[in-house]
Structures are given as structure tokens and as C-alpha cells.
Amino acid sequence: MRSHVWMAAGLVAGLLLGLLAAATQHPVLLRAAELVRPLGRLFLNLLTMVVIPLVAAALFTGVAGLGNLKHLGRLGARTLGFFWGSTLVAIVLGFLVAGILLPLAPIPAEQQAALRQVADTVAAPQGAEQPPGGADFIVALVPRNPVQAAVDGHLLPLIVFITIFAVAATSLPDERRRVLIELADGATQALIKIVQWVLLLAPVGIFALVAPEVARFGWSLVKTMLALLVAVILGCLLLIAAVYLPATILVARLRPARFLRASLPSLAMGFSTTSSLAALPTMLDGAERDLGLSRRVAGFVLPLGASLNRAGSALYQAVAVTFAAQLYGVNFGFAEAFQAGAAVFLASLTVAAIPSGSVLSLAPAFMQTGLPLTGLTLLIGVDRLPDMFRTMTNVAGHLTGAAVVAALEGERPGSSPSRHRPDTENDTGQHAGRARTEV
Numbered sequence: 001m002r003s004h005v006w007m008a009a010g011l012v013a014g015l016l017l018g019l020l021a022a023a024t025q026h027p028v029l030l031r032a033a034e035l036v037r038p039l040g041r042l043f044l045n046l047l048t049m050v051v052i053p054l055v056a057a058a059l060f061t062g063v064a065g066l067g068n069l070k071h072l073g074r075l076g077a078r079t080l081g082f083f084w085g086s087t088l089v090a091i092v093l094g095f096l097v098a099g100i101l102l103p104l105a106p107i108p109a110e111q112q113a114a115l116r117q118v119a120d121t122v123a124a125p126q127g128a129e130q131p132p133g134g135a136d137f138i139v140a141l142v143p144r145n146p147v148q149a150a151v152d153g154h155l156l157p158l159i160v161f162i163t164i165f166a167v168a169a170t171s172l173p174d175e176r177r178r179v180l181i182e183l184a185d186g187a188t189q190a191l192i193k194i195v196q197w198v199l200l201l202a203p204v205g206i207f208a209l210v211a212p213e214v215a216r217f218g219w220s221l222v223k224t225m226l227a228l229l230v231a232v233i234l235g236c237l238l239l240i241a242a243v244y245l246p247a248t249i250l251v252a253r254l255r256p257a258r259f260l261r262a263s264l265p266s267l268a269m270g271f272s273t274t275s276s277l278a279a280l281p282t283m284l285d286g287a288e289r290d291l292g293l294s295r296r297v298a299g300f301v302l303p304l305g306a307s308l309n310r311a312g313s314a315l316y317q318a319v320a321v322t323f324a325a326q327l328y329g330v331n332f333g334f335a336e337a338f339q340a341g342a343a344v345f346l347a348s349l350t351v352a353a354i355p356s357g358s359v360l361s362l363a364p365a366f367m368q369t370g371l372p373l374t375g376l377t378l379l380i381g382v383d384r385l386p387d388m389f390r391t392m393t394n395v396a397g398h399l400t401g402a403a404v405v406a407a408l409e410g411e412r413p414g415s416s417p418s419r420h421r422p423d424t425e426n427d428t429g430q431h432a433g434r435a436r437t438e439v
Contacts, residue, residue: 010203011210011381015222018214033215036208040377043205046198048373050191051363052150055347056162057187063166064181065307078408079301082401083309087348090239090311091341094318097235102319102326105227107220112329114216116372159346159364195360206381209374221327225382228323232386235315236393244400252403252413254291262290263399270395274387276306279395287402291413297406305398310348312393313358316386317344321365324375332369340365358390359383 021029107115143149143157150158169180214221248254266286269279280302287298321340325332332340343365359379366373403413 006203007199007206007381008384010206014207014210014381015214017207017211018216019218019222021211021215022218030215033212037212038208040205040209040212040374043198043201043208044374044377046201047195047205047360047376048363050194050198051360052158054188054191054195055361055364056150056158057184057191059159059162059346060166060169060184061181061188063163064169064177064184075297075300075405075409076304078405079304079401082404083305083311083397084345086243086397086401087309087311087314087345089243090315091318091344093239093243094235094315095322095337095341097231097238097315098319098322101231101234102224102227102323105220105223107224107327107329109329111220112327115213116328159343163346202380206377209377210381213378224323224327225378228319228379229382229385231319231323232316233389235319236312236389239311239315239393240396244396247400248403252400252407254403254413259291259399259403262286263396266395266399267392271388271392274384274391276309276391276394276398279391280306283395283398283402287399291399291403293402293406293413294411297409297411298402301402301405302398305394305401309397309401310358310394311397312390313361314344314348315393316358316390317348317362317365320359320362320375320379321369321371323379324366324371325369327375327378328372330369330371336369340369343368358387 017029017033020026021033141157141160143161146158146161149161169177172180245256245259248259249256252259263286266279266282269282270276273279283302283306284298287293287302288295318341321344322332322337324330325336330336344362347361347364359376362376362379363373365371366375406413
């Protein structure tokens with residue numbers, strides 16, 4: 001049975017035990033729900049143990065791996081501009097959708113206080129002090145001591161330092177830059193392996209964290225989690241309909257039906273596998289054969305997008321941060337949303353290719369805004385459905401980016417759909433092999 005199925009089974013078991021205990025108030029059931037709580041603490045400690053080094057290593061690998069920024073040229077600048085611009089739009093859209101839908105399933109104030117108290121006993125919140133605002137926030141982005149920032153759980157300044165360090169590394173000679181990238185990539189792979197081991201315990205950990213909370217708070221907690229799912233799905237569909245499709249119409253001059261027909265196999269692949277890399281061969285084939293994009297553009301934009309374009313994931317993370325703030329009754333005004341959005345954007349530059357990677361990369365935003373990390377385990381439990389929709393949205397963004405960049409480069413997408421067909425099959429096979437290796 002696949003890992004996400006086991007996670008869902010742990011979530012369902014925890015919900016059933018919790019709801020049954022809350023409905024009957026039977027002392028044996030209530031006691032059973034409380035007895036499993038230490039297992040939840042253990043799982044959470046194991047998970048957070050690798051968060052800071054994983055974020056640091058993966059972010060450095062992703063940014064430094066872009067190569068010398070001077071050599072990216074106009075094609076690279078346009079590609080990154082579209083990807084990062086659409087990611088910012090997705091974050092804003094995520095906050096808007098969450099702000100409208102999540103209040104429809106509110107958590108009573110007394111339950112929020114109780115959830116915060118429980119979170120304090122499960123794991124001490126890191127970076128829980130009130131975050132600075134205004135000019136102090138800008139100043140605090142540059143840490144005096146990056147190591148101390150990591151120790152204190154202030155991940156946003158640490159991420160800024162790593163980004164600057166990685167950009168500096170791109171200016172080094174290739175052999176020296178390659179040494180740093182290989183070191184960081186090796187550390188990333190080792191840390192991912194640790195996370196994969198920890199996630200073997202996820203069904204038990206999710207059960208142990210969900211059961212006592214639902215036993216205490218009953219149906220209101222379940223309703224809030226359902227509202228989260230609806231907000232993510234609606235937000236992803238809005239991003240495709242209100243941002244990506246208009247971009248293909250207005251910039252790439254493609255008919256919506258033509259673009260959707262060419263994208264459907266890739267969207268289906270991303271939706272079912274929850275992996276942009278697994279959908280990369282299909283995207284390359286559809287871009288060249290059905291959209292008529294040149295191999296120069298498709299071969300550059302699509303692999304780069306599969307590596308670092310995470311607009312759908314960023315939208316999900318914005319919704320998830322708002323969900324956690326409502327769950328624990330944490331003040332979440334404009335300043336907090338701005339800081340969380342900055343953390344989400346920087347973390348979205350690279351998301352580890354592991355189950356629930358977008359959930360784990362939420363840790364910087366949680367730490368920066370003082371949200372308890374226990375909220376991450378609730379998100380992991382319900383992550384399969386949001387993961388399918390956000391990956392489908394990411395794939396739509398990759399293809400839209402390729403069509404838009406091609407138009408900006410002077411091509412006419414859709415004008416000659418079969419002109420690159422002869423070599424597409426071989427290139428697709430090569431990319432397929434690379435995708436299987438990376439996944």
C-alpha cells in the first residue's frame with residue numbers, strides 16, 4: 001500500500017477515535033486518545049529535526065544550480081520573471097481565498113486557546129515571539145549571525161542569507177561552484193532519506209496527534225479541515241482560470257480549447273502522480289507537437305519549471321498558513337501575511353521531491369509568524385488531495401510559461417504543431433529517464 005494511503009488511514013483512524021470519544025465522552029475512549037499523545041510528540045520531533053538543514057541545503061542547491069546569472073540571458077530572465085511573478089500572484093490569491101472561505105468554518109475562541117495550550121505541551125513553538133513589523137522587519141531579514149538565527153528558529157533571515165550565498169556562488173568558476181553544489185546536493189539527498197524514514201511512522205504519528213485533538217474539540221475541528229480542502233481546490237482552479245488561461249490568450253495568442261487540449265495529458269499525469277518531474281516527458285511532447293513550441297524554448301523552460309516553479313504549491317501554502325493561524329487563534333494581519341508570504345516565496349524556490357514536501361517547506365513561514373509546528377502534522381494527514389490539485393496547477397504553470405516565453409521570443413505558438421515532431425520522441429525518452437532518476 002502506498003505511503004499516502006497509510007497516512008490517510010492514520011488520519012481516518014484518528015478522526016474516528018476522536019469523534020467517537022467526543023460524542024460518547026466515554027472515559028476509556030478519552031483515556032485512549034490521550035495515551036497516544038507521546039507518540040505524536042516523538043513523530044513531530046523527528047520531523048522538525050531535519051527541517052532547518054533540509055531547507056538550507058535544498059535552497060542553496062536550487063539557486064546555485066541556476067549557473068552564472070550573467071549567462072542565463074534574455075530567455076532565462078523572461079522565464080524566471082514569469083515563474084516568480086505568477087508565484088507572487090498565487091500567494092496573494094491563496095490568502096484571499098483563505099480569508100473568504102476559512103471563516104465560514106470558525107473555531108471558537110476557547111477551543112483556539114486550548115489548541116495553543118496543547119501545542120505548547122507537544123512541542124515548544126520556535127520563533128513564537130511577536131515578529132517585528134515595518135522597518136524593523138526589513139532590518140531583521142539580514143541576520144547578524146545566520147547560525148544563531150537557525151538555532152532560534154528564525155528561518156526567514158536564514159533563508160535570505162542562504163539565497164545571497166547561493167547567488168554569490170553562481171559567480172564562482174564552474175569547478176568551484178560545482179564542488180559546493182555537489183556538497184549541498186549530497187546533504188539534501190541524505191536529509192531527504194531521513195525524512196523518508198520518518199514518514200514511515202507518519203500513519204502512527206498522524207493518528208496520535210489527531211485523535212486527542214478531535215476527542216477534545218469534536219466536529220468543529222473536522223469542519224475547519226474540510227474548509228481548508230475546499231479553499232485549496234478552489235484557489236488552484238482560480239489560478240488556472242484567472243491567470244494562466246488569460247496569459248495564453250493575451251500573450252501567446254492561443255485559443256483556450258487548443259491550450260487545454262494540448263495540456264490535458266500533462267495535467268492528468270501531474271494530478272495522478274503528484275510529481276511535475278514525472279509529467280515532464282508528457283509536457284515536452286505536448287509543447288512541441290501540439291503547441292508548436294521550439295525545442296530551444298520548451299527544452300529550457302519546462303525542465304527549469306519542473307525544478308523551481310511552484311505557484312500551485314505557494315498558493316496551497318498561503319491557504320495552509322491562514323488555516324493554522326485560524327486554528328490556533330494567532331493574530332494574522334497584513335504584517336503577518338506579508339512575512340509569511342515572503343517566507344513562502346523564498347521556500348518555493350525549491351521543494352524537496354518527497355511526499356508532502358510542500359507541507360514540510362511551510363516550516364519557515366510557521367516559525368516566522370509564531371505558528372505551532374503541530375499544525376504541520378494535521379496538514380500532512382489531509383495532504384493527498386491538495387497535493388494532486390497543486391501539482392496539476394504547477395504543471396499548467398510550466399506549460400503556460402513555455403507558451404508565454406515562446407511568444408516573447410518572437411515565436412508563434414500553435415502555428416505549426418508538427419514541425420518538431422521527428423526528434424520529440426527521442427528527447428522525451430531522455431527526459432523520461434532523467435525524471436525517473438530524479439523522482
